[in-house]
Amino acid sequence: MAGCAAALRDAFVAACRARHLDAHDHVLSLSGGIDSRAVGAGMRAAFGTFSAVTFVAPGSSHADERDVASRVARALGADWRAYEFDHTDPSSIDGIIRLKLGLNPVDVAFGLDYVRRVQADHAQPVALWTGEGADKMLCEHRAIPRRPNTDELVRFIVEKNAVFAPARVRALTGVHEDDLLESIRAAVLSAGDVEPDDAYVHFLLAERVVRWHTEGEDRHRTSVWPIAPYFARDFFELARAIPAQWKHGRRVYRAFLEALAPDVAALPLAGGHAAPASTRFALEYALRETLRNNRYASSAYAHLRRRRASARTHNDPWRDRLAALREASGAPACFDAAAIDDVLSGRAPASSYAMAVLLTTVLAVRHIEKDRPKGGRDGMPAC
DSSP, X not given: OHHHHHHHHHHHHHHHHHTOOTTOEEEEEOOSSSHHHHHHHHHHHHTOOOEEEEEOOTTOSOTTHHHHHHHHHHHHTOEEEEEOOXXXXXXXXXXXXXXXXXXXXXXXXXXXXXXXXXXXXXXSSEEEXXXXXXXXXXXXXXXXXXXXXXXXXXXXXXXXXXXXXXXXXXXXXXXXXXXXXXXXXXXXXXXXXXXXXXXXXXXXXXXXXXXXXXXXXGGGGGTSEEEOGGGOHHHHHHHHHSOHHHHGGGHHHHHHHHHHOHHHHTSOOGGGOOOTTSHHHHHXXXXXXXXXXXXXXXXXXXXXXXXXXXHGGGGOHHHHHHHHHHHHHOOOTTSOHHHXXXXXXXXXXXXXXXXXXXXXXXXXXXXXXXXXXXXXXXXXXXX
């Protein structure tokens, strides 16, 4: 394990050094979590001088995010500042819809203000470093219990990742469940002739990591140049070759961070979580992984989370905006108004994030309709 951690450290520092762009002001997007602090440690080892910024969300459940990030920045020797924005600002929401047409949900609209502020506060040009990809590279993600075939794997992906259940998507949009499942199946099969567990890892990396970074996070490129060293090829190949049992409970991640920066590994994480170097951290993640991998415990936990998330949407800003939009101008023709009302009333439970995704989709369709000639392209309906 020690030799593996040292090899990962050396490859990671080399990746950071190779990504140090001359004449750029290098800025780390630093949270109170583990991924970005590891990037900061790599930057410190590779070239030393950089700045750090932290976005603090109003009302965040991690009230100590600012304090934890500040402590990490001090340990790294980085000049640090914190930003706070109104994440429901109408101009930001309009900006993310115009820029991304639904590829980014409105709950990340603050990202535009964030990168523009970074651009304004630092010398040009700016390179913004992030911890994108870290957890997928250094943690074990094969489906447990194992899925014996592609059909079971597709069902597992839907149960684990769907924002709305396929039946609810059909009620809202008319898109049939079979079409949604077939699109996931096609993505899974693109991995080639591999075992379902390996196909799932491929799905996570290709569809939910790289595509998120290159298609989702590319909003950053409107103002700054984003850098994610975890995607470096040498580091990636090393990380993927690590035996699965070493990744359980974040064992290899802990060893990597301790080899890279023991002082940073000794600092606690935001949200009251233990320091990565501590025994408590190891026990917490081992227990979490055990529960996640138990079919019954995982299902019960997911159900409880959905119920709690739905209960919190009564004063949710995305629900309120969607309700106001629905009342003022109805829904685009390709949505079922009654199904939207079911979501708004709570008859169809939905989390705050699900509300944000639905609002995003409605706004994106409305924006497309507004800019499209009557009757749509080649006489096709607007939706």
